[in-house]
Amino acid sequence: MSGAATTGAFGRASAMPDDARAHPWRNRIVGPSDTTDRARVQRIGARFVGCGLITFTVGLSPVIAARAELTDAWWPPLSAALVVGPALLVIAATYRPTLRYQTALAALSSIGFLLATALWFVAWDGDVAPGHSWWSVWLVQFPGVPGLVFGMAGRYLLAIGHIVVATFLAQTANQLGVYGHLRPELYLGSLVTIALTCVFLAVAVVTVRTAGLLDETRSAAMDAAATSAASTAKEAERARFAALIHDKVIAILLAVDVGRPRPGLGTQAVTALDELDRRDDEPPAATTGVDEFVQRVRTAIAATDDDVERELSINRSASGRYPGEAVSAMIEAMCEAIRNVRRHAGAGASCLVVGDFRADRVTLAVVDDGQGFDPDRVPPERLGLAVGIRGRMTGLAGGDVEVRSEPGRGTVVIVKWVRDGGS
Structure with missing residues (x-):
């Protein structure tokens, strides 16, 4: 494996892939991760419009210089600053975690453009453009573009208002600079x-609204899945009670006879009451020994990925039996973490399971020694980490999970189970 060496978890030396070293720079370019498609579209759209305003201004700089004789010397640089300055702020704001200032910056960009156009009338010296030029004010080339920032912020009426006012204002200034009078x-x-x-x-409106509909559809789908899961859980609990009542409660009642109850009937009654009182989120009665647990871990690792190494340490100083629910949850969470290595760690990443x-x-x-990631910036739709690992372990009595990762330095996913009373 190529790349610079770095220290991995548990004191192992891991290798940083060459393409992972550039990951932090990609994060700086792309900016913060968004939890919704609507926010992602608004962020990208605002950058596009801001870059367009800057590009137009830079590209028209020869034109600005050529028509400088029609105005006072202060207007050309000031007009360019009033357009470029807010555009830079719009772009910079898209690298903040939230887009709460997008409407205010759209207003700033609109006001900057309108102010630059209005100041032309103050700076104009009364002359007209030489020759047969069709324009004299460079702002007439793109009067409505700042209004698109309003569009990306969802302020559609403000966007239309800017487009209309800016277009007619720039056209009026341009006619005066070309002809010296207005031509309706x-x-x-x-x-x-x-x-x-x-x-x-x-x-822009359709794109933002479509992204919003996708967010609503995803949210509705997740709510429906949660409702369905809750309904399934209720049905399973109802079936469990029905089976207990049929198999144990009724059987115990039928065994009760006149006189002294037969031996063991009291123990059976206590067991039945305990099972009836057990909640779904409590471990089932079935347990697994340490040897069987270790063997199931080995089998699950081999079935998930043959290339995964393993180092399993067994403390035999005291015999231990583990709740079956804890065994199943830990193995499933471990397998999901192994699958995530192959999906996201990058080509050539190696994986080790330490038990x-x-x-x-x-x-x-x-x-793993893969490309790593920022655990705080994982999108909610990535259900493997949120549901397959965290949700499974945090919903387990005594269960816990810890994720250690950063871009370019690999990932460690630790699933734990502690018996009640353990420290």
Whole structure:
């Protein structure tokens, strides 16, 4: 395996893949992870519009310089700053964890453009553009673009208002700079500009709304799944009670006769009451010995991935039997962590399972030297970690899970079970 060496969990030396070293830089470029598709679309769209405003301004710099003689010297640099400055703030805001300031920055971008256009009338010296030029004010080339920031923020009426006002204001300034007076028939071209800009606005509106619908659909699907799971659990509990009543309670009642009850009937009654009182989230009565537990771990590792190494330590100083639910939950969580290594750790990543079996506790750790990730930025739709590992272990009495990872330094997933009363 190529790459720089780094210290992995449990004192093992691991290797950092070459492509993982650039991962932190990719995070800086992409920005924070979003929990919804709507926020992701708004973030990307705002960057696109902000970059467009900057690109237009830079690309039109020769034009700005060529028409500088029509205004006072302060207007060209100020107008460029009023367009570029808010655009930079819009882009910078997309790298914050939330987009709460997007509407305010859209307003700042709109006001900056309108102010730059209005100040042209103050700075204009009364001359007209030489020759047969069709324009004299560089802002007339893209008057509606700042309004698209409103569109990405979901403020559609404000977006339309900016597009209309900015287009007519820029057209008025441009006509004065070209002809020295207004020509009403040329405002028909402004209607075309407004219509074309509104097409882009409509695309932005549909994209944001579609992303919002996807979020709502995903949320509804997860709620429906939770409701279905709860209903299934209730049916299973009802079936369990029915079986206990039929197989034990009724059988015990039928065995009661006049006189002294037969030996063992009292013990059976106590056992039946205990089972009736047991909740679904409590461990079942069945237990597993340490040797069988270790063998099941080995078998599960081999069935999930033949390439995974293992180091299993068994403390035989005291015999231990473990609840069957704890055994099943730990093995399933371990297997999900192994599958995640193959899905996300990157090509060439190696994996090791370290196990520690004691009478009062069990620890299974899945260690890899892959590209790693930021556990706090895992999207909620990634159910493998949230449900398959964390949900399974935190829902287990005595269960716990710990995830240690960072970009470029591998991952350690530790699933634990501690018997009640253990320390």
